Amino acid sequence: MVPLSWYLGLSALLFTIGAMGVFIKRNAITIFLCIELMLNAANLALVSLSSFFGDVDGQLFVFIVMTVAAAEAAVGLAIIISIFRNRESLNVDEVDTLKL
Amino acid sequence: MKHPLANIILAPLIGAALLGLFGKRMSERLIAWIACSTVAISTILSFYLFLQHREALELGERFHEYLFTWINVGNFRADFSLLLDSLSAIYILFVTFVAFWIHVFATGYMRGDKGYWRFFTYLNLFMFSMLTLVLADNFLLMFVGWEGVGLCSYLLIGFWFEKNSNNDAAKKAFVVNRIGDFGFAIGLLLLFLKSGSIFYFDDGARGIHGALSWAMEQSADPLASSAIFAGGITTIAVLLFVGATGKSAQIPLFVWLPDAMAGPTPVSALIHAATMVTAGVYMVSRASSIYVKAPTAMLIMAVIGAATALFAATIGLAQWDIKKVLAYSTISQLGYMFLACGVGAFSAGIFHVFTHAFFKALLFLGSGSVIIGMHHEQDLRRMGGLKKVMPVTFATMFVGWLAISGVPMFSGFFSKDEILYRSFVAQGLPGPWPKVLWFIGAVTALLTAVYMTRLMVLTFWGKERFGGSHSDVASHGSHDEDAHHAGPPRESPPSMVIPLVVLAVGAAFAGYLGIPEGLSRGKIPNYFEHFLEPSLAHRDTKEWTAYAPLSSAQTIKASVETAETRTAGDHGAEITLTVISSIIALSGIVLGWFWFSRKPLWEPPRLLEQKYYVDELYDAAVVQPIKVGSRDGLWRVIDVHVIDGAVNGAGHLASRMGTAISHLQSGLARSYVAFVVLGALLIIGYFVMK
Numbered sequence: 001m002v003p004l005s006w007y008l009g010l011s012a013l014l015f016t017i018g019a020m021g022v023f024i025k026r027n028a029i030t031i032f033l034c035i036e037l038m039l040n041a042a043n044l045a046l047v048s049l050s051s052f053f054g055d056v057d058g059q060l061f062v063f064i065v066m067t068v069a070a071a072e073a074a075v076g077l078a079i080i081i082s083i084f085r086n087r088e089s090l091n092v093d094e095v096d097t098l099k100l
Numbered sequence: 101m102k103h104p105l106a107n108i109i110l111a112p113l114i115g116a117a118l119l120g121l122f123g124k125r126m127s128e129r130l131i132a133w134i135a136c137s138t139v140a141i142s143t144i145l146s147f148y149l150f151l152q153h154r155e156a157l158e159l160g161e162r163f164h165e166y167l168f169t170w171i172n173v174g175n176f177r178a179d180f181s182l183l184l185d186s187l188s189a190i191y192i193l194f195v196t197f198v199a200f201w202i203h204v205f206a207t208g209y210m211r212g213d214k215g216y217w218r219f220f221t222y223l224n225l226f227m228f229s230m231l232t233l234v235l236a237d238n239f240l241l242m243f244v245g246w247e248g249v250g251l252c253s254y255l256l257i258g259f260w261f262e263k264n265s266n267n268d269a270a271k272k273a274f275v276v277n278r279i280g281d282f283g284f285a286i287g288l289l290l291l292f293l294k295s296g297s298i299f300y301f302d303d304g305a306r307g308i309h310g311a312l313s314w315a316m317e318q319s320a321d322p323l324a325s326s327a328i329f330a331g332g333i334t335t336i337a338v339l340l341f342v343g344a345t346g347k348s349a350q351i352p353l354f355v356w357l358p359d360a361m362a363g364p365t366p367v368s369a370l371i372h373a374a375t376m377v378t379a380g381v382y383m384v385s386r387a388s389s390i391y392v393k394a395p396t397a398m399l400i401m402a403v404i405g406a407a408t409a410l411f412a413a414t415i416g417l418a419q420w421d422i423k424k425v426l427a428y429s430t431i432s433q434l435g436y437m438f439l440a441c442g443v444g445a446f447s448a449g450i451f452h453v454f455t456h457a458f459f460k461a462l463l464f465l466g467s468g469s470v471i472i473g474m475h476h477e478q479d480l481r482r483m484g485g486l487k488k489v490m491p492v493t494f495a496t497m498f499v500g501w502l503a504i505s506g507v508p509m510f511s512g513f514f515s516k517d518e519i520l521y522r523s524f525v526a527q528g529l530p531g532p533w534p535k536v537l538w539f540i541g542a543v544t545a546l547l548t549a550v551y552m553t554r555l556m557v558l559t560f561w562g563k564e565r566f567g568g569s570h571s572d573v574a575s576h577g578s579h580d581e582d583a584h585h586a587g588p589p590r591e592s593p594p595s596m597v598i599p600l601v602v603l604a605v606g607a608a609f610a611g612y613l614g615i616p617e618g619l620s621r622g623k624i625p626n627y628f629e630h631f632l633e634p635s636l637a638h639r640d641t642k643e644w645t646a647y648a649p650l651s652s653a654q655t656i657k658a659s660v661e662t663a664e665t666r667t668a669g670d671h672g673a674e675i676t677l678t679v680i681s682s683i684i685a686l687s688g689i690v691l692g693w694f695w696f697s698r699k700p701l702w703e704p705p706r707l708l709e710q711k712y713y714v715d716e717l718y719d720a721a722v723v724q725p726i727k728v729g730s731r732d733g734l735w736r737v738i739d740v741h742v743i744d745g746a747v748n749g750a751g752h753l754a755s756r757m758g759t760a761i762s763h764l765q766s767g768l769a770r771s772y773v774a775f776v777v778l779g780a781l782l783i784i785g786y787f788v789m790k
Contacts, residue, residue: 022773
């Protein structure tokens with residue numbers, strides 16, 4: 001039986017990797033994947049805590065997060081494709097038209 | 101019928117709603133039918149109720165009709181409830197009757213006007229407001245009707261709004277009326293403060309103690325100018341009278357009525373002669389229980405009434421516009437009514453309202469018929485000799501002329517005579533006031549006969565002065581440019597002539613309802629007066645003379661005499677005065693006849709023609725200071741610098757702060773992420789550290 005702290009540690013690690021990825025990467029696809037990583041880190045924490053407390057609520061939340069992530073992926077990829085078509089580039093630092 | 105009184109006021113309201121909502125798509129015929137039939141319903145109901153309850157009303161019974169509680173806050177209560185007593189019964193009778201025939205007249209007069217439906221919507225709405233005013237059983241509901249008729253008056257004066265001067269006249273009427281209404285409203289507040297009620301009378305079923313019942317329990321105020329500002333019953337009476345001077349065009353607020361003639365002629369007949377302008381007389385008579393306790397207010401009312409009567413009559417002598425002559429005549433006759441109320445003869449005042457409604461509506465409609473027949477010509481200088489071409493209009497206006505001049509046996513004679521007699525023998529007025537008031541009234545009667553003769557002579561007799569130079573005069577009431585084609589004058593259609601005939605019969609015979617008792621030596625009772633008696637308060641002269649500091653021996657003697665009923669000597673005096681006023685009326689007509697048939701275009705003194713420069717005076721004293729103060733003070737200083745300054749300052753502040761903060765927006769998506777993470781860390785940190 002693997003103790004709870006391991007699961008939570010892995011979840012924190014995955015979340016940190018994802019957050020750092022969002023921070024330092026410029027490629028939109030990579031940032032997008034990092035965000036997915038963060039979401040799934042949260043999912044891991046939810047599932048493990050749900051199992052630990054014997055409460056199904058956490059698992060229900062995971063389903064909601066997955067649904068939202070799927071929807072977000074659809075919208076996000078559509079935006080990325082649209083950006084690429086317009087700019088021939090996926091560098092998020094160049095997307096700054098709204099800057100004052 | 102469960103609510104007969106409510107139906108009287110609702111019928112015209114339904115008519116107004118129908119015409120207002122769907123009138124635009126209706127044919128003129130349908131509009132005319134709807135407008136006239138709703139008023140006809142009110143008329144028939146009024147007559148039915150009157151005949152059914154005549155004896156009860158005569159005995160002083162009051163019929164309350166409770167519909168719903170309108171306002172009930174703390175100890176303030178106002179109901180939407182109606183009251184039929186002898187005073188309101190008389191009023192609804194002649195208001196609905198005259199209004200019906202004016203509606204019929206208007207269907208012909210307004211033919212072809214593109215605002216046909218709008219006109220009858222307003223006219224029906226006016227009927228609703230006027231009947232609410234008259235039938236209300238509390239002062240607040242009366243005030244609703246009071247404002248309603250003011251609104252309809254405004255809408256109808258400015259009916260032909262394409263012309264700017266009509267709009268100015270409408271605004272003038274509205275604003276001047278507001279000044280009077282301000283006094284009225286304050287008077288009502290004070291009345292409520294003192295009596296704790298705004299209902300007229302007690303109503304046991306609802307547990308109401310009326311304000312007028314309260315007033316009857318009070319002791320009379322002294323006759324002294326200090327009483328006006330004492331905040332007591334005299335103050336209430338004076339403030340209510342201020343309201344009446346606005347609505348009923350008395351000095352100093354009469355200036356709106358002559359300008360109100362910019363409206364279509366049926367409006368002048370209905371609103372600005374027969375009904376709305378007499379609302380002030382109604383209100384004062386309704387509040388007679390208050391006035392009999394306030395001798396100072398009565399004296400003010402009598403003096404203002406007499407002054408207005410004389411003042412307006414002199415102006416009427418010098419006007420060239422046929423409707424302006426009648427307008428000043430109306431102001432003058434309204435002055436008579438207030439003179440009557442001021443000397444305590446409320447029933448004589450109401451009687452004059454009643455007869456005046458017939459003959460003045462007749463004269464206005466007759467002038468409307470002349471104006472239409474002359475293709476929208478209102479200038480007396482361009483008329484003359486119309487007797488032959490407009491025989492019916494001439495014959496009916498002839499009756500109206502005799503009635504208003506006070507020729508014996510016509511309606512105006514009885515009512516005017518009663519007022520003059522009552523002012524001559526008025527009790528409780530100090531010193532020579534009764535004789536002075538009578539003298540002013542008599543001079544006014546002479547002038548009335550003269551200016552009405554002038555109007556008749558210039559219109560119907562003498563040489564024809566129209567044709568030829570017709571087109572160079574801008575006519576005042578032009579609403580339909582197509583109808584302007586010059587042509588020979590012609591008699592009006594039947595829809596206009598029949599109302600004239602009906603009203604002429606009324607103008608001739610309405611006076612027989614109230615023959616002054618003295619004329620028959622007390623044999624025939626004054627029916628009108630007896631009918632009204634239960635609704636009107638009588639002054640308690642004993643109480644008055646005890647307080648009156650200025651009362652002369654003569655007044656005291658007179659007051660002792662009133663303790664008994666009128667004696668044979670009184671009848672003798674009344675007959676003498678009647679003979680005098682008949683002579684005055686006839687000599688006025690003779691004088692006017694000889695003067696104006698010789699010199700029809702006699703130039704009156706400039707001072708009179710220019711109406712004593714009252715408009716110019718008000719303009720200089722009131723309008724210009726307000727305009728200058730508003731423009732240079734309120735606008736250029738307060739608005740531009742203070743208000744705009746504050747608004748613009750707030751805008752600048754927001755814009756500056758925005759500029760300062762906008763530097764955080766780098767355009768780098770990753771820097772935003774950094775902010776988000778930083779913020780999340782701060783919040784988590786806060787909860788962890790706590």
